[in-house]
Amino acid sequence: MVCVGVDIGGTTVKIGFFTETGENLHKWEIVTRKEERGRYILPDVADSILETLKQKGIEKDEIMGIGIGVPGPVVHEESVFECVNLGWGKTNVAETIRELTGITNVKVGNDANVAALGEMWKGGGEGYNNLVLVTLGTGVGGGIICDGRILTGSVGAGGEIGHITVNFDETVACNCGKKGCLEQYASATGIVNETKKALAASNVETTLREVENLSAKAIFDAAKSGDDFASQMVENLSEILGKTLAHVAHVVDPEAFVIGGGVSKAGEMLTERISRYYNANVMLALKNRDFRLAKLGNDAGIYGSARLILE
Amino acid sequence: MVCVGVDIGGTTVKIGFFTETGENLHKWEIVTRKEERGRYILPDVADSILETLKQKGIEKDEIMGIGIGVPGPVVHEESVFECVNLGWGKTNVAETIRELTGITNVKVGNDANVAALGEMWKGGGEGYNNLVLVTLGTGVGGGIICDGRILTGSVGAGGEIGHITVNFDETVACNCGKKGCLEQYASATGIVNETKKALAASNVETTLREVENLSAKAIFDAAKSGDDFASQMVENLSEILGKTLAHVAHVVDPEAFVIGGGVSKAGEMLTERISRYYNANVMLALKNRDFRLAKLGNDAGIYGSARLILE
Numbered sequence: 001m002v003c004v005g006v007d008i009g010g011t012t013v014k015i016g017f018f019t020e021t022g023e024n025l026h027k028w029e030i031v032t033r034k035e036e037r038g039r040y041i042l043p044d045v046a047d048s049i050l051e052t053l054k055q056k057g058i059e060k061d062e063i064m065g066i067g068i069g070v071p072g073p074v075v076h077e078e079s080v081f082e083c084v085n086l087g088w089g090k091t092n093v094a095e096t097i098r099e100l101t102g103i104t105n106v107k108v109g110n111d112a113n114v115a116a117l118g119e120m121w122k123g124g125g126e127g128y129n130n131l132v133l134v135t136l137g138t139g140v141g142g143g144i145i146c147d148g149r150i151l152t153g154s155v156g157a158g159g160e161i162g163h164i165t166v167n168f169d170e171t172v173a174c175n176c177g178k179k180g181c182l183e184q185y186a187s188a189t190g191i192v193n194e195t196k197k198a199l200a201a202s203n204v205e206t207t208l209r210e211v212e213n214l215s216a217k218a219i220f221d222a223a224k225s226g227d228d229f230a231s232q233m234v235e236n237l238s239e240i241l242g243k244t245l246a247h248v249a250h251v252v253d254p255e256a257f258v259i260g261g262g263v264s265k266a267g268e269m270l271t272e273r274i275s276r277y278y279n280a281n282v283m284l285a286l287k288n289r290d291f292r293l294a295k296l297g298n299d300a301g302i303y304g305s306a307r308l309i310l311e
Numbered sequence: 312m313v314c315v316g317v318d319i320g321g322t323t324v325k326i327g328f329f330t331e332t333g334e335n336l337h338k339w340e341i342v343t344r345k346e347e348r349g350r351y352i353l354p355d356v357a358d359s360i361l362e363t364l365k366q367k368g369i370e371k372d373e374i375m376g377i378g379i380g381v382p383g384p385v386v387h388e389e390s391v392f393e394c395v396n397l398g399w400g401k402t403n404v405a406e407t408i409r410e411l412t413g414i415t416n417v418k419v420g421n422d423a424n425v426a427a428l429g430e431m432w433k434g435g436g437e438g439y440n441n442l443v444l445v446t447l448g449t450g451v452g453g454g455i456i457c458d459g460r461i462l463t464g465s466v467g468a469g470g471e472i473g474h475i476t477v478n479f480d481e482t483v484a485c486n487c488g489k490k491g492c493l494e495q496y497a498s499a500t501g502i503v504n505e506t507k508k509a510l511a512a513s514n515v516e517t518t519l520r521e522v523e524n525l526s527a528k529a530i531f532d533a534a535k536s537g538d539d540f541a542s543q544m545v546e547n548l549s550e551i552l553g554k555t556l557a558h559v560a561h562v563v564d565p566e567a568f569v570i571g572g573g574v575s576k577a578g579e580m581l582t583e584r585i586s587r588y589y590n591a592n593v594m595l596a597l598k599n600r601d602f603r604l605a606k607l608g609n610d611a612g613i614y615g616s617a618r619l620i621l622e
Binding site: 073130149164248251252 | 346379384414440443455457458463464465466467468469470471472474479486488489492554558560561562563564565566592593594595596597608609
C-alpha cells in the first residue's frame with residue numbers, strides 16, 4: 001500500500017509517495033497558485049497526485065490514503081477556518097480532496113504539527129512516542145506528539161510555543177500582536193535583531209561588525225570561530241529557549257525535544273547549551289531529556305502527512 | 312452497571328459507587344494504614360469494596376470496573392515507581408487489585424489527573440473535552456485533559472504546572488528542590504509567605520496585622536472587605552497564575568481552566584483576576600477561554616477514577 005503525503009506551503013506544494021514503513025518511493029513539487037484566493041491549489045494537488053499515480057502505474061486501490069499539511073490551524077483533521085498565507089477562508093480541505101480524487105481516507109494537519117509527526121516517524125525523533133519539535137526559522141514553530149499522536153488542542157493552537165511570553169517588559173510587538181514572545185528572540189530573525197541591538201548598545205570588539213548582511217548563520221559561524229560576543233548571543237538564545245522548553249516539559253512531559261529549522265544548523269553547539277538551561281529549570285523527574293537535531297529538513301512535512309494516514 | 316472510584320490519600324481512602332452516567336450511588340471512607348510501607352492499603356481497599364458490594368446486594372458481574380487515583384506518577388494506567396506519601400516503592404496497583412477482587416477492568420491514575428477527569432465529568436468542567444484543572448492547596452497541582460483523555464506524559468509528569476519556574480531570581484527553594492516554582496507563590500502556603508514578607512518589608516496599614524495565624528482565607532476575606540494591601544496580595548497571586556496559565560495555553564490550547572483547591576474558595580474574585588492576566592498574555596487564538604471554579608471538592612478523585620474505567 002502507498003501513503004501519499006502533501007505539504008502545502010506558500011510558495012510550493014511538496015508531494016511524496018511512501019510505503020507504510022516510511023520509505024520514500026517518489027517525491028516532487030508543484031507551484032502553489034495563490035491567485036483568486038487560492039482556489040486552484042487543491043485541484044492542482046489532486047490532478048498532480050492522480051497523474052503521477054498513472055505515470056508510476058499505481059492503482060487507486062493501492063493507495064492507503066492522502067495526508068495533507070497546511071499552514072494554519074486545523075480542526076477535526078478535516079478543515080481550516082483560515083489560511084492567510086494561501087488566501088483561503090473557511091475550507092474543508094479533506095472533503096475537497098476526497099471529491100477530487102475519489103480517495104476516501106484523507107486527513108489534514110497543521111504544518112508544524114505534521115512535521116513533528118514526520119520527525120518522529122523517520123527523522124530526529126525516531127524511536128520516541130512523546131516529543132516536542134521546535135522549528136527555529138523565520139519564526140519559532142512547535143509541534144507536540146503525545147503517545148504517538150499530534151496534540152492539536154481545542155482550536156488547533158496546541159504547540160504554539162513560539163508565542164509563549166518570555167519577556168514581560170518588551171516594548172516591541174511580535175508579528176502576532178503580543179509583546180515579548182519567544183519567537184522575538186529565538187528565531188533566525190530574533191537572534192539577528194538581538195545582535196544588532198547589542199552591537200549598537202556597546203563598543204565591544206567582534207568580527208560581526210564587519211559582516212554586511214548580518215544573518216543567524218553568520219552569528220553562529222563567528223561563535224564557532226571563537227568570537228566571544230557572538231558566543232554570548234548564542235548563549236542568550238539558548239538560555240531563553242532552554243527555560244521556555246522547561247515550561248513546556250512541566251505541561252506535556254516529553255521524552256525528547258527535536259530542534260529543527262534553519263537555526264538548528266548550528267548543531268550540537270546549540271542543543272548542548274539549550275539542554276544545560278533546560279536542566280537547570282526543570283523538576284527532578286523531567287531532567288536529562290534527550291535533545292536531538294531534526295533530520296528531514298523540508299521533507300518533514302511530507303513524511304508527517306503520509307504518517308497521519310496510519311493513525 | 313456500577314463503576315467503582317477509589318481515591319487513595321495519605322490519611323484516608325475515599326471510595327464511591329457510580330452509575331455509568333456519573334450518578335453517585337454510595338460513598339464512604341476508610342483509614343489509610345501506612346504502617347509497614349503501606350502494605351495493607353490495597354488489601355484494605357479490596358476488602359472494603361467487596362464487603363460493601365455484598366451489603367448493597369450488588370453482584371460482581373454488575374461491576375464495570377475499578378478506577379484508582381494515587382498520589383504519585385503513574386505509568387501505563389497500571390503502576391507506580393514510588394508513592395512517598397503512602398510508603399510505597401514500585402507497585403503494580405492495578406494487578407494487585409485485580410488479584411484481590413477478581414475484577415479485571417482496573418485502571419490507575421495520578422490523583423491530580425484523575426481529579427481533572429472528575430471535574431470534566433460532573434464538576435466545574437462539565438461539557439468540556441479539553442481542560443486544565445489547577446488545584447490551589449498546600450501546593451499547586453495540575454491535571455490536563457486533551458480530547459477527553461488524561462495527558463499523562465512520558466513518565467507521568469504531565470500537568471506538573473506547579474513546578475513551572477515563574478521567578479528566576481528566587482533564592483528560597485521549593486519542596487521540589489528547584490527555586491522559583493509557581494507553587495511558591497500561588498498555593499495557600501505561597502500567598503501566606505508572600506504576605507508575611509510584604510508585611511515585614513513595609514509599614515503599610517492593613518487589617519492583616521491583627522490576624523494571629525495568617526491564612527489564605529484571612530487574606531482573601533480581608534481583600535473582600537476592602538483591605539487594599541490584602542487585595543494587592545490577591546492581585547499578585549492572580550498575575551503570577553494568569554501569566555503561567557498563558558504559558559500552558561500555548562502548549563495545550565484548552566477550552567477552559569478549572570480552578571480548585573482551598574484557595575479557589577475565594578471564588579469569582581479570583582477567576583476574574585486570573586483571566587484578566589491570562590488574556591493580556593496569550594495570542595489572539597487563545598483569548599477569552601472559560602475560567603470556572605471546581606465543584607466536586609474532595610470528591611473529584613472518586614468521580615474521576617470511576618470515569619477512568621469508561622475510557
